[in-house]
Amino acid sequence: MKVGFDSVDKRFEDAQKDRGKIREEIQGVRGEIQGVREEMRSGFLNVNARFDILEKDIKEFVTHDEFEDLMGRVQYIERKLGIESGKSI
Helix, strand or coil: CHHHHHHHHHHHHHHHHHHHHHHHHHHHHHHHHHHHHHHHHHHHHHHHHHHHHHHHHHHHHCCHHHHHHHHHHHHHHHHHHCCCCCCCC
16 A cells, blocks of 8 residues: 555656656746747837838828828829729719
């Protein structure tokens, strides 16, 4: 009977060691995920900042009135050439 209990104790100890290793691996994976998450967040913030700059530059380059005028001209040309723009006039 003692041999049986010793065998169970050994398996229990092995399971505890394995559990500790698994816990360490999970913590490592969590750290990696957090690092990737921060890199992605930083990347998106950079992209958004660049879009903000582009939007500002475009607004300074072409006024709303100029844009509307150009759209009217394009629509006129499309009608004359029989081009369907896909957008209702």
